[in-house]
Amino acid sequence: MRSRLAWEDLWPLLLDGTLDTLYMVGLAALFTVIIGLPLGVLLFLTRRDGVLPAPKLNQVIGSVVNVGRSLPFIVLLIALIPFTRLIVGTTLGSTAAVVPITIGAFPFFARVVENALDEVDKGRIEAILSMGGNVWHIIGKVLLPEALPALLAGITLTVVMLIGFSSMAGVIGGGGLGDLAIRYGYQRFNDQVMIGTVVILVVMVQLVQSMGDRLVRRLAHRR
Secondary structure, eight states, X not given: OOOOOOHHHHHHHHXXXXXXXXXXXXXXXXXXXHHHHHHHHHHHHTSTTSSSOOHHHHHHHHHHHHHHHHSOHHHHHHHTHHHHHHHHSOSSSHHHHHHHHHHHHHHHHHHHHHHHHHTSOHHHHHHHHHTTOOXXXXXXXXXXXXXXXXXXXXXXXXXXXHHHHHHHGGGGTOOHHHHHIIIIIITTTOHHHHHHHHHXXXXXXXXXXXXXXXXXXXXXXXX
8 A cells, every 4th residue: 555745744754864865975985085095096006017016915905996896785785784783883874874885885986096097197107206206206296186187087986876875775774865765665655755765866966976077177177
């Protein structure tokens, strides 16, 4: 039997779900960049032909990143339940969902960073080295500034992916729009909630993508 909600009851549910989703995505995006950015830089620097060649370290980091990228997120959600409980103290709610979302996203972002740094002109790196510059000079004055447009495009792509991850986290009670869609939409056969969550998620993705594209174009134009 299908149930319907009055607008005054539906609106608060959608608002709370949207705020929870924004909280999850924002926090997970922050941690994903904090973890994924240095990993991506390390992957680039420790190649055999890199500035700091360390093939064994590169292989270890690459293997961790590849394993993280190969696992379906829904499997990762379930597999990380004990770890999430250890870190947060619970597996329910938006804060708990940030843990598997971040772990599922940072390997992807690390590869995005590595590919973005690949586009930097190698001549600039050699110029810094010839002037006596060290690794920190290369990272701070060449790699990150030159790759900034590509990095911003990668962050945009990652945030869009995080929105999808946050929705799937609703399967294990992660809160947000995904949890709302499952509990009130799917389980109670409420089309209003299902349509409302889908519309909000689509709008979120469109806004993030358009804002990210605008920033990337602005940076590329300045260069």
